[in-house]
Amino acid sequence: EIEYAISHAGHVRIVVFNALGRHIATLVDDMRQPGRHHASWNGRRQDGAGAGSGVYFYQLQFGNEKLTRKMVKMD
Numbered sequence: 035e036i037e038y039a040i041s042h043a044g045h046v047r048i049v050v051f052n053a054l055g056r057h058i059a060t061l062v063d064d065m066r067q068p069g070r071h072h073a074s075w076n077g078r079r080q081d082g083a084g085a086g087s088g089v090y091f092y093q094l095q096f097g098n099e100k101l102t103r104k105m106v107k108m109d
Contacts, residue, residue, distance in 0.1 A: 036073045040066060040096055047095040048073050058085055061092070077107055 036048060048062040059080045061073040075092070079085050087109045094101045 036061070036075070036092060036094075037070065038072070038094055039070045040068055043067050044097055046071070047093075049093050049095075050075055051091045051093065052085075053089050053091075058090065 038046075038048075040046065043065065046062050046064065046066045047060070049060050050058040052058055057080070059075060059078065061075055077085055085107060087107055090105050090107055091102055092105060094103075
């Protein structure tokens with residue numbers, strides 16, 4: 035579960051990458067209103083196949099800002 039807050043309306047994009055930098059899934063790619071929001075990753079790749087246990091990164095993009103954080107998936 036990824037929680038985030040934005041101060042004004044705008045386009046938000048949240049993407050999950052593996053440790054090699056390969057795209058795994060896009061969780062959000064849409065306009066959002068100001069306030070608190072959350073996005074969930076079900077542990078699956080964009081094609082629906084399960085992603086294995088390991089270290090992953092998610093990147094939140096809002097306007098010109100990018101925030102990258104690490105997460106660990108354990109089966």
